[in-house]
Amino acid sequence: MNIPKKEWWRHRARPDGFVFQMVQDDKESKMEMWTMPELIDLTEKWHVDRNLIDGATSKDQVLKLIQEVGELSDSVCKGTDVKDDIGDCLVILINIAKREGTTLEECLQVAYNDIKDRKGKMVDGIFVKED
Numbered sequence: 001m002n003i004p005k006k007e008w009w010r011h012r013a014r015p016d017g018f019v020f021q022m023v024q025d026d027k028e029s030k031m032e033m034w035t036m037p038e039l040i041d042l043t044e045k046w047h048v049d050r051n052l053i054d055g056a057t058s059k060d061q062v063l064k065l066i067q068e069v070g071e072l073s074d075s076v077c078k079g080t081d082v083k084d085d086i087g088d089c090l091v092i093l094i095n096i097a098k099r100e101g102t103t104l105e106e107c108l109q110v111a112y113n114d115i116k117d118r119k120g121k122m123v124d125g126i127f128v129k130e131d
């Protein structure tokens with residue numbers, strides 16, 4: 001079996017969701033998969049179980065988010081896989097959203113409503129707004 005060194009993911013649809021089969025370093029393994037709402041719920045419970053809601057502050061978590069964004073930057077610059085880095089950022093954003101009395105979905109709704117009618121586009125690395 002010829003597997004590229006860089007990991008790749010294969011998605012297999014199932015009636016109860018998705019299964020990811022991950023092939024990394026010539027080894028194939030399966031990951032349990034959940035839907036996005038399930039993942040957010042499980043992550044919120046994980047934070048509560050580890051006292052990361054009452055025992056931390058949003059300021060603590062913003063600092064942690066900056067650390068994780070740094071890891072994401074490192075992976076992007078090195079051209080390595082970003083899935084774990086983006087996931088780590090989401091875990092922390094879920095924590096901050098929970099403490100601040102909102103949800104990722106609500107935040108994204110607000111942000112998308114702000115941008116949805118914007119025109120303009122990226123030209124030579126600069127976003128050129130259009131009225």
Ligand SMILES: [Mg+2]
Pocket residue numbers: 068071084085088
């Ligand atoms: Mg990380």
